[in-house]
Amino acid sequence: MFVGHYAFGLLLKKKFNEISLWLLFVAVQLVDILAFIFVLLGIERIRYNPSPNPFLRTIIEYVPFTHSLFGNAILAGMVFLLFWKLNSRRWASVLAIGVLSHWFLDVLVHTPDMPLFFDSYKVGLGLWHLPILSFAAEIAFLLLAGIILLKGSPQINRYIVLVTLLVVAYGGMFFAPEAEAKAAVVAFSSLTIYSFYTALAYWCERRKA
């Protein structure tokens, strides 16, 4: 899942306005950020799978630390402790919920490749088997969250740019022609994309000079 995670971040922003959007974006996507770093380091493994369905072209083969429910919960716990120390219990709770949301949103769409504990007991409801429905549902979730956040927001134009660019990027991924990509290339380009949207979220909230 890609933009659905950010949609959840937008909803958190609406409810907990004092927390920066870029930080919420890092939280909801932290599992994938770490997964791709682990792939580059050779700790976790993804591989290319030839398929006409764009969602099934990347198989997460061995992701026990980031994409197991247990690993995700540990990560959320670490984020909680860090922000409890750095900031407040409220920030810690919200960011930890953001981190933990990743697994539960992923499990809706993934085929049964999401482990509960390290590399075992893999689950996934497999909405990705219906690519058009998955794509439409994720975009709808993003737009809905965007509209909820935008109501009464002062920086409305920038948020519209952010949501539009998310839709464009996701459309690009979905409609891109099938091409075999090396795991390192997928990891590196995904990390670049996540950095871009984090920067954009920061820009959305920067006060105009």
Ligand SMILES: [Zn+2]
């Ligand atoms: Zn993920």
